[in-house]
Amino acid sequence: MPVNPVDIIQGDSPIILGLPHSCGYLPEDIRAKLNTSGQVLADTDWHVHRLYDGLLPGATTVRARFHRYVIDANRSPDDASLYPGQNTTGLVPLTDFDGEPIWTEAPGPEEIAERKARFHAPYHAALAAEIERVRAKHGVAILYDCHSIRSEIPFLFEGRLPDFNIGTNMGASCDPRIEAAAREVVEATGLSWAVNGRFKGGWTTRHYGQPALGVHAIQMELAQSTHLVTETPPFDYDEGKAEALRDPLREILVRLAALAPMLLAE
Template structure:
C-alpha cells in the first residue's frame, strides 16, 4: 500500500497499465454511525465481499484503489454536483438518504445538510478521486493507454431500481463513450461467451468514475462491471439482518473470478494494440 493516504483509503500500486477501483465495498460508518437509523441499513447496499472476489488483482500487477468507508456516508461514484446519472430513473443521491429499497437511512434531523455534504466531499470524496487521478497520471507516464476498471456488485432483484432479475454481468461504458469500440466489443464478447447472462450498457451504463475518467482519445479507457451478487454468493429473497450479507460461496466465486480475470487480461492485451 502506498503512504500518504487516509487510513480508509487503500492503494496498492502495480506496474501494469490497469487500475481496478472498488468504491462501494466499504462498511465503515466512522463517526457518522449514530446519525443512521440502523447500522445494518446503512451497510445494506454495500458491494459485499468484492475485496475477496478481486483478491487476484495483484497477480496481474494491476493497481488497486478502494475505500473502507460506507457509500452511505458519501457515494464516490456519483456526480459531485448532485446531478443524477440516470435522469428519470430511481437511484440514490451523492449523500444517500434512503436505501436502494427506499428505506430512510437517517434519524429525524440527522441527514447531512449542504454544509455537511460539503464536509463529506472534502473528507471522503476528494481523497478517493485524487488517488485515482494520481494513479492514472503515474501510469500514463509509462504507457500510451491505461484502463480503469470500476468494480461493483448489487442484489439481483431490486424492484425500485429495475424490473425483474438483473443479468449476472452488466458492462457499462457510458454507451460507448468511455472506452474504445474494440475494447467494448472484446470484453462484451467474453462476457457473452461465459455461458451466463450479460448485457452491455443496459440499466447500468457506468457511474461517475467511468464517465468522468473515460477519455479514449486521451489514452484512458474506463469500464464498469456491475455484477449480480448471485454470481458469488447466495441471495435471500428478502434481505434482513439475520440473512444478509451471506458469506462468499467458493464454487460460485471461483467461476466468476475466472471470467473477470479473463476480461482484465483482454483489457491488458487490448491496450498493447
C-alpha cells in the same frame, strides 16, 4: 478502523481496478445517525475486493475505505443524477436501494460538504494520480471499475438483473475493442449479460473515460447472486460460485491488458 480514506496498491500493469463501494466502514458519529434499516448496510458491494483479489498480477488497485452511505465515491461532486427520470441514489444517499429512509438524522449541506472534502475528494485525487502514473508509464491507462448489486431491486429496475452488466457510457468511455473484449468473455460463460443496459457506468466511468486522451474506462456491475450465498444478511461469500466467476473476470482483465499496446499504437 481505517483512518486513510483510500487504499492504493500500485502495479506495473496498464490496468487500474477501481473499488468505490466494497468497504463497510463508517465513522461512529455517522453510523450513529443511521436508522435500524440503514445500519444493515444492504447496499454494500459485498466482497468485491475479495472477488478480484490477485486476478491480474501487476494491476493497480484504488479502494475507497468508507461506505457509500458516508458519501458515494461513484457520484458527481455536484450530485447530478446519473439517470435522470429514473430512481437512483445521490452523492450522500437519503434512502437505500429499496427507497426506504436510512437516517434518523439526515446530513445537511455543511455536513455533506465536510464529507466531500474528507472522503470523496481524497479518493478521486488518488484515482486521478494513479491514472496519470499508469498513463505516463504505458502511454495508455484502462480503468476497470468493480461493482456488484443485488439482483432484484424493484425500486431501481424491473425484474431480475443480468449476471454481468457492462457499462461504457454508450461506448463513449473506451475504445470499442475494450467493450467487445468484455462482452465476448461474458457471452461465452452462458450466464446472462447486458451492455449499457440499466447500468451504463457511473460518474467514475463517465468522468475519467476519455479515449482520445489515452484513458479508457469500463464498469462491471455484477449481480450478487453470482458470488454470494444469499443476497440478504449476512451476505456471505460463496466460495464455489466465486471461484467459477473469477475465471471469466480474470480473462477479461488479461484481455484488456493485452489490448493496451494496440490502443497506444493508434
